[in-house]
Amino acid sequence: MQAPKPTEFSLDLAADLNKWRVFLAIGELGSLTRAAIFLDSNQSLLSRQVNALERECGARLFNRTGRGVELSDIGQRLFPQVKDLLANAQMLEAEIRSNVHEPMGRVTLGLLPSIGATMIPRLFKEVRSRYPGVSLKVLEGSSGQVEEWLADARVDIAIFYRYGATLPEQERALAVVDSCLIGHKGDTLTARGDVAFKALDGLSFILPSAPNGLRTALDAVARQQHVSLGTVIEADSLPLMKSLVAEQGLYTVLPVHAVWSEVQAAHLQAARIVDPPIQRTVAMVFARTKGPSRAITVVSQHIVSVVDEMARSGMWRSGGAGVRAA
CATH class of the missing domain: 3.40.190.10 (Periplasmic binding protein-like II)
Structure with missing residues (x-):
């Protein structure tokens, strides 16, 4: 009986998978800057790694453009194979760790x-x-x-x-979350436990800009209830919303957990919106x-x-x- 032979693998370019992780991130994001942020690295280091990888491959993997980088013809052919390689390596690593070690x-x-x-x-x-x-x-x-x-x-x-x-x-x-009208300290409207949606009519608001799930829901209910939401400023920043409500006397709509510490410290007030409630x-x-x-x-x-x-x-x-x- 012939003795079994071991499978032979000769690895050179694929021996270090981290360099291909860099290749994959840049190829997906189309930018050295965005890839550096995603990989917790820096742009100059990634640029050097790409140059070294291209020298090893003997071919250009990316074309530099005015807006970033894009995969070359060779890079496009390699990309799906590299993605599969890294996915398989990650599954192997997860399997080893899950069966041998603590998480x-x-x-x-x-x-x-x-x-x-x-x-x-x-x-x-x-x-x-x-x-x-x-x-x-x-x-x-x-x-x-x-x-x-x-x-x-x-x-x-x-x-x-x-x-x-x-x-x-x-x-x-x-979890299910109730939306609340958020007001400044001492505000009489938000001092109540609940506030009807119609009470929002004519108030001055800071609200997130569309498209936004909460903004869409608020606008839809406002149309149904014939309520005018006076949006005097739009902002997608939670800290800015809190600040302008506290300092400028505006209102906003947020779940109570988003202002939990401020409500506990009595810097802001929150009243649950009812009739109808806005839940998420x-x-x-x-x-x-x-x-x-x-x-x-x-x-x-x-x-x-x-x-x-x-x-x-x-x-x-x-x-x-x-x-x-x-």
Whole structure:
């Protein structure tokens, strides 16, 4: 019987996968600057790495343009194979770590600033104390940005708001959030526990600019109720909204957890909007192109735990009661 022969592999260019990770990031983002931000590196280092990789390949992988870089013909042919190579390497690494060691690795979260400000400190404390091998990377942006990061697998877990009674099948409802009218200290309207939507008529608001889920919902209800929302300034910055409400006597609409510390310190006031209420669901979803590693799984479990803790303190209602999958 002939003795079995080992499989022979001769690796040179593929021996160091990190250089191909750089290639992939630049190819996807079309910019050295954006790739440097994504990889926590710097532009000059990535430029040197690309030049070295092109010398090793003996071919130009990118064409420089006035707006950034784009894949050359050779780069375009290599791109899907490199992406598959790195995806397989990542799955292998996750499998090894999940079966041999405690959860390890970096988990990237994409979420809205109004959620992150209160959730992340609690989540970081729990994960760091129980799983020292797991690190967190947090990206904050608008709902549209978070969904784009999710589609591109730039984040492992996305958390955002959904409006309506149903969720896509792959999304998990974490909590139901009431929208509140936010006013300055001593404001008589927001001193009440609840405020009818019609009471918003003629008030001076700072609101997020469209397209925005909350803005769309507010405008739709305002049309139905024949209410005029006096939007005197538009801003997508949560700190700016809080500042102008406190200092300039404007109003805004936010979930109470977004102003929790300011309300507790009596710097701002919040009254729940009713008749009709404006509610949204906090939803969590995994990137479709990534199978959850143990690190991602334990972080998601702690997210649920933190959401329940926040619900017990009165920030929202946990469980997403009444929300069903589409």
